[in-house]
Amino acid sequence: MxxxxxxxxxxxxxxxxxxxxxxxxxxxxxxxxxxxxxxxxxxxxxxxxxxxxxxxxxxxxxxxxxxxxxxxxxxxxxxxxxxxxxxxxxxxxxxxxxxxxxxxxxxxxxxxxxxxxxxxxGEMWKGAGNGAKDIVCVTLGTGVGGGVIANGNIVQGVNGAAGEIGHTTAIPEGGAPCNCGKTGCLETIASATGIVRLAKEALSMPGVAGELAEKYSSDGSVSAKDVFDCARNGDSIAIKVLNEVACHLGLVLANIANTLNPEKIVLGGGVSKAGDILLNAVKSQFERFSFSSVKDSTKLALATLGNxxxxxxxxxxxxxxxxxx
Ligand SMILES: [Zn+2]
Missing domain, CATH: 3.30.420.40 (ATPase, nucleotide binding domain)
Known part of the structure; x- marks a missing residue:
């Protein structure tokens, strides 16, 4: 059989x-x-x-x-x-x-x-990769994970630790502590936890106002989803946080693309459910930091398979x- x-x-x-x-x-x-x-x-x-x-x-x-x-x-x-x-x-x-x-x-x-x-x-086979054999996936969830696929195979590295994009250093000096023991990792900025941290920092400034500030003062809490929802409505603090996240994420992804020139970079995980408002902000920073032949050939896309x-x-x-x- x-x-x-x-x-x-x-x-x-x-x-x-x-x-x-x-x-x-x-x-x-x-x-x-x-x-x-x-x-x-x-x-x-x-x-x-x-x-x-x-x-x-x-x-x-x-x-x-x-x-x-x-x-x-x-x-x-x-x-x-x-x-x-x-x-x-x-x-x-x-x-x-x-x-x-x-x-x-x-x-x-x-x-x-x-x-x-x-x-x-999974995304390579049946999702946003759509059969592309050279893709990089970044999972933006509670943490930031990653996978690099070259010619259809996962790049493992000498100790199985390749593709740990979340632990790329984004802030060399004075960054927030990361679960891995370093400070200033991309994960401390572009994860759901990192976005909440940045939002709380922005909301702690004197004289803040607007939708996100009102939500925070009435609920006493703020989520990554709140940041994206308020940014979509034009809230200036939420947009500031979004731009900060996009700047660091776009820079890291551009440097990965400048090194590997994959066909696609796929953004997945809970944070990627923010959709186009996140994708477009990251794209514009990616285009700023990637060099011309990479910019023309490596495409950014949202994951399609979810869980x-x-x-x-x-x-x-x-x-x-x-x-x-
Ligand atoms: Zn780390």
Missing amino acids: TKQWIAGVDLGGTTTKIAFITLDGEIIKKWEIPTDNSNEGKNITVNIANSISEKLKELGQTKDQLAGIGMGAPGPVNYETGVMLNTVNLGWQSNFPLQASLEQAASLPALIENDANCAAL DAGVIGAAWLIKNKLLEC
Whole structure:
């Protein structure tokens, strides 16, 4: 019997997304299970394997239907060995053999990759990349992640740490502290958390007024979405924050493009839901900082797959492996 589906898994600290995906990248069925990171994470791969078996049964299928399991994991992964190097959020010891653990639990071949890289592969295969083989994806969420794809393959780097665009230094002196231990990383500016920080700084100035200031004084809080909504309405403080974010993000992306000249740079993650107001602001800064032949050929685009990018990209790992055979 030919194997028609791939299981794509997007492992998160609290929730795991799972999907059955055809060899053409179409989602047949998707669902979520809680990530049980108690007991040193002993149940994580077993729960995923059991959930996959149950769902196959529900759909009147057996494991013979699956070519394998691709998984995106939240941290650095050695793609060759399937070992997860740093597993702070999941309860595992460092250097956890995730691929071997999943293969044993599910009795299926498995491949593991970093989750931001999976999102990039997903966008390359079925999303904004639209089949382009040279793309860079930037995920603007609580943090800033990234994935660099050259000729259809993730650029891994010597220690699996390539594509960590969020930790590019944007403010060399006196920047805000970052989770990685440095200061002034792009993540401290262009993540949802960074945008909120910049907004609060701007709102703490004396004599501020306008929609964002009114919202902040009545709610006592401000979100990245508030900043974009108010910027869309012409609020001057929100526009100032947006321009600051766009300036730093546009500069980093232009320097990446000046180095790699990818076909596309795709902006994804929750912050990218701001849409054109963000994209256009970043584009104008990108054009300012990229040199002419790059400006003419590297295009900026918004991600199109949303939360599905991770499971689709994880499935691509297996699809790509099948193509090699
Ligand atoms: Zn950092």
